[in-house]
Amino acid sequence: MNLSRIVITGVGLTAPNGNNLAEFRHALLTGKSGVELFETRHMGKVLAGVCKFETTRYQTRKELRVGTRAGSVSIYSAHEAVNDSAIAWDKVDKSRVGIYLGITEHGNVETENEIASLATFNNDTKFWSHYHNPRTVANNPAGEASLNLGITGPAYTLGAACAAGNLGIIHAAQMLRLGEVDFALAGGISESIRSFGIFAAFKSQGALAHHVDPTKASRPFDKSRNGIVVSEGGCIFAMERLEDAVARGAKIYGEIAGYAVNSDATDYVLPNPVRQAECIRLAIKNSGLAPEQIDILNTHATSTPLGDVQECQAVASAFEGHQLPHINNTKGFIGHAMGAAGSLELAGNLPSFDDLVVHPTINVDDLDPQCALPTLVLNQPKKVKRVDAILNNSFGMLGINSALIVKRYSA
Amino acid sequence: MTNDDIKKLVTDIIADIAPDEDLSALKPDVRLREQLQLDSMDFLDIVMELRKRHGIEVPEADYMQLATLDSCAKYLGPKFAAKGL
Numbered sequence: 001m002n003l004s005r006i007v008i009t010g011v012g013l014t015a016p017n018g019n020n021l022a023e024f025r026h027a028l029l030t031g032k033s034g035v036e037l038f039e040t041r042h043m044g045k046v047l048a049g050v051c052k053f054e055t056t057r058y059q060t061r062k063e064l065r066v067g068t069r070a071g072s073v074s075i076y077s078a079h080e081a082v083n084d085s086a087i088a089w090d091k092v093d094k095s096r097v098g099i100y101l102g103i104t105e106h107g108n109v110e111t112e113n114e115i116a117s118l119a120t121f122n123n124d125t126k127f128w129s130h131y132h133n134p135r136t137v138a139n140n141p142a143g144e145a146s147l148n149l150g151i152t153g154p155a156y157t158l159g160a161a162c163a164a165g166n167l168g169i170i171h172a173a174q175m176l177r178l179g180e181v182d183f184a185l186a187g188g189i190s191e192s193i194r195s196f197g198i199f200a201a202f203k204s205q206g207a208l209a210h211h212v213d214p215t216k217a218s219r220p221f222d223k224s225r226n227g228i229v230v231s232e233g234g235c236i237f238a239m240e241r242l243e244d245a246v247a248r249g250a251k252i253y254g255e256i257a258g259y260a261v262n263s264d265a266t267d268y269v270l271p272n273p274v275r276q277a278e279c280i281r282l283a284i285k286n287s288g289l290a291p292e293q294i295d296i297l298n299t300h301a302t303s304t305p306l307g308d309v310q311e312c313q314a315v316a317s318a319f320e321g322h323q324l325p326h327i328n329n330t331k332g333f334i335g336h337a338m339g340a341a342g343s344l345e346l347a348g349n350l351p352s353f354d355d356l357v358v359h360p361t362i363n364v365d366d367l368d369p370q371c372a373l374p375t376l377v378l379n380q381p382k383k384v385k386r387v388d389a390i391l392n393n394s395f396g397m398l399g400i401n402s403a404l405i406v407k408r409y410s411a
Numbered sequence: 412m413t414n415d416d417i418k419k420l421v422t423d424i425i426a427d428i429a430p431d432e433d434l435s436a437l438k439p440d441v442r443l444r445e446q447l448q449l450d451s452m453d454f455l456d457i458v459m460e461l462r463k464r465h466g467i468e469v470p471e472a473d474y475m476q477l478a479t480l481d482s483c484a485k486y487l488g489p490k491f492a493a494k495g496l
Contacts (some may be wrong), residue, residue, distance in 0.1 A: 061430035066452070129464060130455045 006173040007409055008239030009087075009250040011347050012080025013187075014073060016049030016231050016334045020080060024344075027333060027349045028359035029381050033215035035229050036180050037172050039194045041116060047209060047217045049231025049335035058148065069136050069191035070106055071144030073234035073340075074099075078145045079187045085238035085250060087183065089145035095189035098181035099142045099155035100172045101236070102164025102188035104338035104396065106157065107136035107220040109322045110228055120286040139372040161396025162300070164188045165235065165342025166259070166404045173256045182244060187343035198230055198338075205269070207304050209335075218336070219363035220308050220329045221371040221378075223318045226304045229335030248409075255349050257389060257407040258287025264399025276314035276393070276401050283391065283403035284318070291322035293389050294405065296358055298345050299329045301371075302336050309370040312391065316373060324375040325391065326384060329361040342394030346406065352387040353408045386404035412490045414484035421483045427439040428453050439480040461487070466494065 011021045018024030027034070028214020038048035055064055055072050058079040061348045064072060076097065082089050093130030121127035129177045134140065139156045146155035154175070160167040165188030190319050202208040208226040213218035217231040237253075245252055260282035264272035284291055297315060301308040316325065330345040337344050353359060367378065389407040416453050421435055425447070432447050443449060457477060461467040469477065476486035 062428075062448075064429065065428070121463070127459070130452060130459070 004177050005242035006176050006239060006256040007245050007258075008237045008253040008350070008406065009240050010081040010085030011058055011235070011346060011350070012077040012082070012084060013224045013233070013254060013347055014051045014053040014076055014245060015233045015234040015235070015337070015344050016051055019051070021051045021084070021347055021351070023175070024348055028330065028348050030361055032333065035217055037214055038193060040199055040252070041112065042385065045402040046199050047211070047214050047229050049233065049337060050193065051232050062160070063148065066131060068110055068140055069232070070103070070189055070192050073189045073191060074101060074141040074145040074236070075148045077187065077189065077234040078149060079235040081185055081236045081238045081410045082149070086240070087250070093181060094150055095152045096176050096182040096208065097153045098152045098184045099151060100168045100175065100184060101142045101154075101157045101337050102160055102166070102168035103138070103141060103157045104161050104190055104192060104343065105159070106138050106140055108197050109191050110135040112195055112197060112305035117400065128184065132265065134255040145185070151238040152312045155200040160400050160402070161334065162338055162341055163261070163338040163396040163400045163402040165344065165346070166392060166394040166402040167261065167342070168404065169239070169256070169343065169346070169404060170259045170261065171238060172273050172366050173259070176239060176241050178279045182205060182346055183195050183238070184239040185236050186239055187236040188232070188339040188341070189411065190232050190338035190340045192338045193230050193232045198205050202228055202230065209303060213295050213319050216363050218303045218331050220299070220303045220331055220361055221368055221376065222364045223366040223368045225305060225308065227304055229331070230359060231335035231337040233334065233337035233340040233344050235340055235347050237343065248254055252409040254353060254390070257405040257411045259282050259398070259402065259404045260286055261402045264401065266399055269397050271308040271310045273314040273317065273397060275399065276311060276395060277317040279401040280314065280391070280393065282404045283405055287389070287405045289389055289405065289407070291319050292324040293383070295391045296349055296352060297325040297327045297389045298349050298392045299327060299376040300341070300395045301329050302331055304353065308368070312371045312373055324373060326377050326382065327373050327375050328358055328377045329394060330359070334364040338372070342404070345394070346390070346392040349390050349392070350406070352390065356384055358384055358387070413495045416487065417484040417487050417491065418480045420465070421457070423428070424457055424464070428456045442478045443480070446480070447494060465491070467491070488494060
């Protein structure tokens with residue numbers, strides 16, 4: 001099958017430590033964390049990655065009142081991606097634009113808020129908001145972006161737990177190749193920190209990070225890691241078929257080289273390194289690259305004691321007999337941005353094509369021997385000779401695995 | 412509660428529902444939806460806020476009574492009076 005080549009031509013994002021790619025990249029190269037104490041219903045202060053983008057840059061105050069935080073993150077990121085792509089937006093046929101956003105979950109925040117409000121009215125359901133349904137439908141984040149930007153093509157979300165950020169990008173590539181759309185806004189978003197339930201559930205599971213210093217709490221691969229820091233964020237890429245991007249002289253951040261998605265089919269929450277390794281191997285095979293041609297592998301590792309070890313096992317297995325790529329992780333800086341994680345973590349590595357620097361995994365004071373892959377980039381950025389391909393792992397609950405490879409564009 | 416009091420409390424609700432709107436020159440005898448960007452969901456917000464803030468119920472059959480500030484005062488006046496306000 002002769003498939004169109006798909007490229008990334010714009011990046012819009014908000015992360016706990018940056019509100020555009022330049023800020024985010026700078027933070028990743030200078031060790032700037034985005035984790036802080038955050039007041040949460042029923043739980044008091046928890047550790048979280050909190051975004052501080054300008055909410056009224058692209059939304060009216062009324063839109064902010066009616067919509068959701070996820071919608072707001074989506075709208076901000078989508079506008080930034082369109083702007084960054086430098087496409088003549090006014091001339092774009094909006095019916096040929098697709099919005100594909102990965103989400104870990106959606107609706108918990110709005111439901112919790114409504115339940116709390118209802119309790120102040122003696123749980124009389126006549127006080128339940130008429131906005132509950134449009135706020136909690138799973139397509140809300142994409143739908144709000146379509147409303148705000150006047151996009152009349154397909155706009156929906158993909159539920160894929162914490163693999164979702166990669167899934168949005170993969171799905172967009174598929175839709176562009178099928179000719180369903182000509183321009184895609186794709187990635188992942190999350191508003192999860194506004195829900196106490198996600199913190200409480202991770203705490204009940206023994207998987208919620210704690211540390212006296214919030215900036216040190218997310219510490220993948222460190223011996224003393226003790227769980228996840230939940231974060232919010234969003235990252236949306238402008239994506240096009242190569243011929244369209246070249247025709248308009250677009251800046252090309254990278255080309256989708258290959259990807260794979262599979263399922264563990266073993267457990268609700270525990271990962272399966274055998275299936276993860278299969279996913280990584282399949283992505284590499286589908287990319288047509290040799291394992292030695294992967295230069296950076298961004299791990300999904302969430303700073304949980306077991307999960308980090310299992311991913312290291314999966315990576316070692318997938319590259320067995322081959323040179324390991326430089327390996328890093330972004331969650332030490334920003335925590336786990338859930339549905340946005342895959343997209344944000346890919347974005348944070350894309351500038352490596354230009355500056356040939358691998359951003360580090362931070363907060364590794366005492367490397368866990370079980371995670372001691374020899375090519376881990378620890379604590380300080382590393383200048384390297386070649387970055388032509390980046391592999392981005394994103395895994396999620398219910399055993400969904402994804403690996404996405406983006407390569408340097410060359411004609 | 413005077414008619415002006417009622418118009419003010421309705422205007423206060425609208426200010427929260429439509430925070431981008433300039434309400435300084437609202438004409439009391441002109442339909443609110445002709446003067447403001449209010450959709451049907453916003454209108455339901457007015458009904459909900461009357462319920463939440465003032466314990467006033469507006470049955471669906473009476474929604475048209477809230478078309479203007481003047482009609483709001485006329486319709487809501489007896490309801491506030493019935494509550495001793």
